[in-house]
Amino acid sequence: MPGWSPAACSRVWNLRCGRPAEAGIRDYDLFYFDASDLSAEAEQRVDDRVQRHFANLPVRIETKNQARVHTWYEGWFGASYAASTCSRDGIDRFLVECTCVGLQARAGAPVLYAPFGLDDLYGGLLVPNARCPAPLLYAAKAADYQHRWPWLTVLNRVSVPA
DSSP states (O other): OOOOOHHHHHHHHHHHTOOHHHHHTEEEEEEEEETOOOOHHHHHHHHHHHHHTTTTTTSSOOOOOOGGGTTTHHHSSSSSSOOOOSHHHHHOOSSSSSGGEEEEESSSSOOOEEETOSHHHHEEEBBOOTOOOHHHHHHHHHHHHHHSTTTTTOOOOOOOOO
């Protein structure tokens, strides 16, 4: 399932507070799941294709294979990360619940995946995701979001995964 990045959530927040949709968006995340080759080189080949395809866009597209996140996450973020079995596993473990949203292209209409729903996204409520218990990473992410969108509400409670 290709993903809808937190940058897409940023678009929602921008529009809600009257900013241009693209304001302050650093990049978009495009992710996929391919467990057949977990090498950085394979991921780079996919990213190279994506970069060529979207070269005309004024924003960077970050391409990540969700099947290999566990191979680099701890070294990069300092927190453990279990191997995923599908892209939805990655979506389920985004740090902030309301950013756990995926959109998969399908013939006819895209398929939306939002395990925590969309109410908190539209309401600007940031809640740490118990499926990715990393309080320091959550605090940094929430602070960054609130710096850019001061109207967001940051909660430090952890909900129980379904």
